[in-house]
Amino acid sequence: MKKTINLFVCAIFYFANGFTQEAVFGGRSILSPEVNMDGSVIFRLYAPKAIKVELTGDFLTNVNVQTPMGEMEQAIFVEMKEDKNGIWSYTTEKLSPELYSYKFRVDGMDYLDPSNVYMCRDIASYANIFIVKKESGDKGYLYSVNEVPHGDVNKVWYDSPTLKMKRRMTVYTPAGYDKGTPYPVLYLLHGAGGDENAWITLGRAVQIMDNLIASGKVIPMIVVMPNGNTNSQAAPGEWSKGMYRPSFMEHEASKAIASMDESFPDIVTYIESHYHTLKGKENRAICGLSMGGGHSFATTKRYPDMFNYVGLFSAAIFLGGNDPKKTNMEMLESDPILEKEIAGLFEAAPKLYWIAIGKKDFLYKSNEDYRKYLDAKGYNYEYMETDGGHIWRNWRIYLTLFAQKIFQ
Amino acid sequence: MKKTINLFVCAIFYFANGFTQEAVFGGRSILSPEVNMDGSVIFRLYAPKAIKVELTGDFLTNVNVQTPMGEMEQAIFVEMKEDKNGIWSYTTEKLSPELYSYKFRVDGMDYLDPSNVYMCRDIASYANIFIVKKESGDKGYLYSVNEVPHGDVNKVWYDSPTLKMKRRMTVYTPAGYDKGTPYPVLYLLHGAGGDENAWITLGRAVQIMDNLIASGKVIPMIVVMPNGNTNSQAAPGEWSKGMYRPSFMEHEASKAIASMDESFPDIVTYIESHYHTLKGKENRAICGLSMGGGHSFATTKRYPDMFNYVGLFSAAIFLGGNDPKKTNMEMLESDPILEKEIAGLFEAAPKLYWIAIGKKDFLYKSNEDYRKYLDAKGYNYEYMETDGGHIWRNWRIYLTLFAQKIFQ
CATH class of the missing domain: 3.40.50.1820 (Alpha/Beta hydrolase fold, catalytic domain)
Structure with a gap:
């Protein structure tokens, strides 16, 4: 059947895209997150109409906030920068091997990364996840398939x-x-x-x-x-x-x-x-x-x-x-x-x-x-x-x- | 352990909310989608800064669009209306029993419903789902647990x-x-x-x-x-x-x-x-x-x-x-x-x-x-x-x- 399927794929791809609207810019997919060899990670979001796009994730600096139970840590939001094509991006420091979670905030609304289908629910909301892995036996390796x-x-x-x-x-x-x-x-x-x-x-x-x-x-x-x-x-x-x-x-x-x-x-x-x-x-x-x-x-x-x-x-x-x-x-x-x-x-x-x-x-x-x-x-x-x-x-x-x- | 957990819950709830930012307005959760007894469904989204919020779903009127394989159906987008509190909503016609999918579009960006944790991936993107069920044996019943x-x-x-x-x-x-x-x-x-x-x-x-x-x-x-x-x-x-x-x-x-x-x-x-x-x-x-x-x-x-x-x-x-x-x-x-x-x-x-x-x-x-x-x-x-x-x-x-x- 393999050789007989190309035309079919073409048609369905068109069809599927109609409803689901994948993250695509200029005909190509946007890669996000991109985990570099050195452990730094680039996040990208196509949002040409947005005024402010932020990123938060458990790899960012934590600040202490007051809670009913005393001080607790909370991840900060960092601002992403827009290029001339409407693609916002942010590059992290080198991250150590680990499974991390993140999400975007677009003009005040929390937003999952449309380029990343990997996410986890924690109670009643979702965050995207990714893994930084360097060598066999490190935490990123242990948490990967x-x-x-x-x-x-x-x-x-x-x-x-x-x-x-x-x-x-x-x-x-x-x-x-x-x-x-x-x-x-x-x-x-x-x-x-x-x-x-x-x-x-x-x-x-x-x-x-x-x-x-x-x-x-x-x-x-x-x-x-x-x-x-x-x-x-x-x-x-x-x-x-x-x-x-x-x-x-x-x-x-x-x-x-x-x-x-x-x-x-x-x-x-x-x-x-x-x-x-x-x-x-x-x-x-x-x-x-x-x-x-x-x-x-x-x-x-x-x-x-x-x-x-x-x-x-x-x-x-x-x-x-x-x-x-x-x-x-x-x-x-x-x-x-x-x-x-x-x-x-x-x-x-x-x-x-x-x-x-x-x-x-x-x-x-x-x-x-x-x-x-x-x-x-x-x-x-x-x-x-x-x-x-x-x-x-x-x-x-x-x-x-x-x-x-x-x-x- | 049951009686010993209240304070704990209180603390964790605060903590969890810090990162995950549930869909909450005025201290209470926003209910979306709300499936009424007659099969009509109300969608709600809290988006006080948004200029335009739309809804699309496979329960909406389909229009024919031209594709490389001929005409195909595609669901339309309908505009939602904003109330004075920044909550946008839309109420459907009475829907027949079925599993449906939908998503929002906020100022041009596709957006999953933060009040609904039920969603399915189809290839590389997600849509929220809900079920309309009326009586034992109907399609909504068959697709429900x-x-x-x-x-x-x-x-x-x-x-x-x-x-x-x-x-x-x-x-x-x-x-x-x-x-x-x-x-x-x-x-x-x-x-x-x-x-x-x-x-x-x-x-x-x-x-x-x-x-x-x-x-x-x-x-x-x-x-x-x-x-x-x-x-x-x-x-x-x-x-x-x-x-x-x-x-x-x-x-x-x-x-x-x-x-x-x-x-x-x-x-x-x-x-x-x-x-x-x-x-x-x-x-x-x-x-x-x-x-x-x-x-x-x-x-x-x-x-x-x-x-x-x-x-x-x-x-x-x-x-x-x-x-x-x-x-x-x-x-x-x-x-x-x-x-x-x-x-x-x-x-x-x-x-x-x-x-x-x-x-x-x-x-x-x-x-x-x-x-x-x-x-x-x-x-x-x-x-x-x-x-x-x-x-x-x-x-x-x-x-x-x-x-x-x-x-x-």
Whole structure:
């Protein structure tokens, strides 16, 4: 059929362009972003009528802004320059290997790059993404799809008797899975505003696992990414609630009949009866970011014999509940049930209890309180501190490091 | 953990909003699109500095435009009206149940709706989507996720010895698949510019199959959606070529070592060795849209004993190759190899050979030529003609109808 298709292509291309209006100037496509060999990146936008075009992205200088929770970092906007053809552009400094996100602002309106189809949703809005990669093994490489064996990604529906509903989750099976060997399982949890798609989009979990397994740094494992919003069956648009607007409050938009930690055994039961898994505590790990770190904290203290490896990534551990005056330390020192549960967990001696957080994370203090409590009790844990705040850049690093510490 | 999360949510919401800038006016979200009970739809965009805001969508009046292939339909742009708060809006007529797509144009720049996170990529650009649904069984219902049992969706990597590469495809397994019963298999192929994701995004194949199976109109089956671009391993961004710009010419951007039809047995071999499948011709169906219709045509004449059910949806059958002067009829009447292959296919007597096309499709004439040839030879086929042209709206209907005709 190959030779017979040219005319056809010509016609359809015309047709498709009519509605979709690709980013084209003077008959040729506009290249944006263009990642140069030295790591600098050129952004371009054709906007001949615009008065002001700006760019923002997580590679630009951050400024501190005041928030209800104290100072937080925010990326600045930089002005782009227009050439005589109406093409606005901006060239960055040399960027280090990483996955970055950005968007434009045209006369005050936020605008996705029409030349770049790669974008990720974060809660209710999108930003374009690109990767700077220099050499094998750097972060850009780890987050890219490379010429290595690839694992499969499954969106499966499991039964949760505890939550009384069918629920959707994402299951990664490593390359070679079909050979039938049983595998250990990592349960990888998302944060508030996320869902079962978060770790395989902004989290790049599939690429990270493929690349680390191929390099021999991580042993082949199944990675299970459930939905942590216990009142939802699935990600927005993927269940019968319809095409609703995603919300940061999704996990408590309506009352769920049980918590994520209560319902966790439903997930383990499904996975171990549907996949080739190694059974038992020593073959299970759990970790999560932010709210998912909170879920990992809560699930492991509720079921101390379920997981041998625990990872708290920028974990949302607010033991004082809605009272901001109660610190975690005060709660830990005054709540005998909490004290007993945590004691029970560490009596069960998880092989790894790993806490990681960025120095600028607004959850730093609550995690510090928790660590001080563990120190005072003499409970064994590992601690990792990175730069930056409550951001995906850190969570990808934490997954990369945590995965290398488990099942070995 | 539930009670402990409010303060946290508050902080993160602030943080997230800083970068992502959701569509918010006066502290509340802007609702767009708003689908009313009567099927009319209100679109809204907050753009206080804009001079002109337009809307286009496939629900608006189409006009005929001249193209290299003759007249084609194109959706018009309508002007939106601004209120005193800078919110532009437009209300449609009552729309019939369907999945629709749209976008805005702000002072000449195409703009996605920041209030609607639901969008689909078509080749290299995006449009927002929404569904109008009135009652159970209508098209809007069929294309929605409803409260019915859901099948799983798997992105798997299979080996293609013919193309000498690992390749990615999408596999739908129906609800209840884990019970272990063997299933028949439908191979569902995309068009030029598409990939293994096309049928589960704009094609709504998962929802169509879930809903038809739940209603008892279609028997449970596995649906396999391979990638028809034989020089690609996977969809853009999903293989080692990096985050390249998708192209309509993807399937012939570089020379592949074999054609899709030659390599098709690699797919069948993988599926039948990895899934619970019923074997043999009577348990296999193949269909595809446009280029995928061409692939279905070519694969079944190459392997007449492989499939019992064949569906050509707006099929790209250009037997005259690059010479537009040669009609299909001329080719069919003058090419003894072609004549012999088609004779071989119909001697093998497929239970269903189903041709469907829209009256305004630019491929209408080439399909008509092919039908005349089949008529003249007395070969048995079914024919379905619909309104409209070379559009997803038709292909979703064809899948809905074809799926009800197979394996019964």
